[in-house]
Amino acid sequence: MGVAIEVKALNAWYGATHTLQDIELNIPANHATALIGPSGCGKSTFVRCLNRMHETNPIARVTGTVRIGDLDIYNDISPVEIRRRVGMVFQRPNPFPTMSIYDNVCSGLKLNGYRNRRELDEIVERSLRSAALWDEVKDDLKKKSGASLSGGQQQRMCIARALAVDPEVLLMDEPASALDPVSTSKIEDLIFQLKSQYTIVIVTHNMQQAARVAEKTGFFLNGRLVEFDSTHKIFTNPSDKRTEDYITGRFG
């Protein structure tokens, strides 16, 4: 099951650039939360702080607290362990090109030392079913490489790969921006189904997509969280003029 995320006084830097400033945010468990804002506003940096990927850049720095469930992720837990608990799906599908579909999905598990074949089979099937891909690939699991799938299938395979390690949180950084409308709607349907079991945070430039899939939406601008409210409120009657100007296309 998903867990809540509590962010307090979060600041992040790339070198001298202060990319996130004093972010305070409570993301509810088992809901989809969308983050919107113009390019360079800090929303992707923010999600990368939620699984400690930001710090993989040598010139990056983070201060503040991020609690995922009961754990302070910058103090109580290793980066490897947090990335098992917090899965991530990126803008472009990133299959391991030489691996089969099966090996792609269970790659995280194997890295974590899983060797039991029957158990792996079960997890791969369950993950592919959860990612709404099982029926399309079940006959070619070990024959076809992950890279041979269509873009939309690859993205769902990457979601299956993230689900295979049984995370509590799923971060999605523009997961459908490189996909056609049919594949996009499959990903959105998937988010809709998955959010009852996982806490989902989705970064998107597509505001209709945010409105369709998320219960809560946060608007970032110049490294600050300008407004965080129910998606309904943000898209019909936001409280802050800057949010309204952005979502109505008056800037950005």
Next chain:
Amino acid sequence: MTRIRFQQSLDELKEKLLVMAGLAEQQIQRAIESYRVRDLTICDLVDRSEQAINRMEREIDQAALDILAMEQPMAIDLRFILAVIKINSDVERVGDAAKSISDRVRVMEHLASIELPVDIPRMATLASNMVRRALQAFIEADAELARAVLSMDDAVDGINRAAHSALSALMAAESQHAPQALTALMVCRSLERVADHATNIAEDVIFWVQGADVRHQGSLNQN
């Protein structure tokens, strides 16, 4: 400022609606005038405007639909489009009410003129003012002016109730004058509807400008 074409299409939509609203406002004034002076040539003008208003209603709905489909407006722009679609319908019905009054005037032409215990000119002035102010609120995006329109509706309802009682009593007491009383009742009913449409327009302006849904507040609070 970005999305210049989108902003232009919103401006054009507003302009179209205001042209139509201007016609409807003129139509209600003509209908009242035709009642006052019993002039059937004015009724003809009302009938002609009615067709123009109906045509414009369809054009405005189509333009609003196009914007929804092509531009996917958000927040205040989305509320604006919704308000325009609803105001469009109310303005068209103001036109219908004017037509209905003009139809009654044609019937009255065949009836003897008598003194009726109802202040239709005052009711007409009030209802017409409500429409004008509601449209002014729409032009200026003025929610306060729109709220002022809401408070005017009670006066029109009051006159309508009084007219209903007085005309019912007249019909009971002087049955030979029942056709005139009935016609006057129907005119009152049309004017009361005009005031209701003005109220709806004002509520839509408040929704557009402030995002607040002020419809049915009294009845919903009671429940």
